[in-house]
Amino acid sequence: MELEFDIFKAWVKDRLKMDLDSYKEKQLHRRITSVMTSAGCSDLKEYAALIEKDSHVRRVFLDYITINVTEFYRNKEIFDEFEAAVNDVLVPRFNSLKIWSAACSIGAEPYSVAMIMEKHKIRNAKIIATDIDDTILVKAKEGKYKDSELKNVEAKELEQYFHRSGNDYLITDAIKSRVQFKKHDLLLDRYEKNFHAVICRNVTIYFKNEAKNEVYRKISESLEKGGIFFTGATEAIYNPASFGFRKLSTFLYEKV
Template sequence: MDFSEFHNWVYKEYRIDLNAYKPEQLNRRIGSLMSRVGISSLADYKKLLMSNKEERDKFIDFITINVTEFFRNTELFMELEKILKEYFRLNSRIKIWSAACSIGCEPYSLAMILNEINPRINAKILATDIDMNILRRAKEGEYLPSEMKNVTENFKKKYFKDINGKFLIDTKLKSMINFKKHDLILDIYEKDFDLIVCRNVVIYFKKEIKDEIFQKFSDSLKKGGMLFVGATESIYNYKDFGLEKVSTFIYKKI
């Protein structure tokens, strides 16, 4: 079995399209997983994934790249907050999509920002990810001290409960967010978003897939709605997607 056959099997079995990822990076990640369990052939690794749920969950988690933190690149979130304050002068309600939300740090960061802008704000946040195990953890909203490094002491006291050394997110913030499974490559996108946040994800995809995703994001935004991407994901051809640059990593639909 070669990597192409393995990718096709993963798609058929788990509905994850590995052919959309940059092959060099992806295959290195798969090879790293195999070496961790002492397996050298893809055929044997396939057998392991079919028979061992724990290894299967590790594979899906590792491949779908669940790296996140609260207020990742804090200065960019501060810039977003300034822009949202201006946006709310013209809009009384807001619909946000946190795409590829991982364990929930990003949508909860957005909820904190919105609450700081206006505690009575009419906001709905859709938070999606391809990994159901990760989404279950996001819904719980429970975090270790090591995952709280960018959260200020004020925000810890205001938005979290310290329970036995773990931090539990405030129920009001939870109520603002709807967590849902979604595949950026294969699934239909909802419409009429004021803000879409998708950070540090599309860098792993091939250029043609990346461009398709940016176009779908643009189609899903209201006119004047914004797209916030990661600190390594400048969109150089943003005009091709009907966007204009608002800030270094924030774009607005024209």
């Protein structure tokens, strides 16, 4: 099984341009076995062939492996700290802001940032949102969300920035226009530079330590001095100085 799994990972890297070697082995084994079984396949060779010929199966595989679970203002208390840092640290420090929401999933995170920009009348801000999954990026650009994904959005914001569409909510064009979506692989692609804030949350927990540290190093290099790195609720960095960071709070780090 181990050899078969290694062959499958090599196939995924070659055909789907996704590096599974950097993911934690036990979690990855479990997730792939689960999604393979759900597709009705008995082994990875059969599953690879099905992924190759069936676009729906391929989309389900990518969605499941890339962990597309999110909501607006995820971990609200922590997001409030980021909002305060934007106002108290970044706005006084920089004439304009360039913000990157990495592994943005369905767009709830970068749109949350866009709403913060609107709320505080920060006009000179560029928000770039990236993800590895083409299908998810299409959904993010559509900007349609369920009640459960909006539970942290205040009633005033819901009325101001969303339109009801059946059982869903559509985000307004004014918020949409503030976010630029791109495809990007944190493990394989080059990182853009000159950011004043990078948000990368609930992603590196699935990576091996070597891959995680490489992501942190590259994020540090992509930030301007004085910029902020915002991590996830289970992703505190225990040696921030080794990446050129100074700890502002448990999940906020300043590039020094």
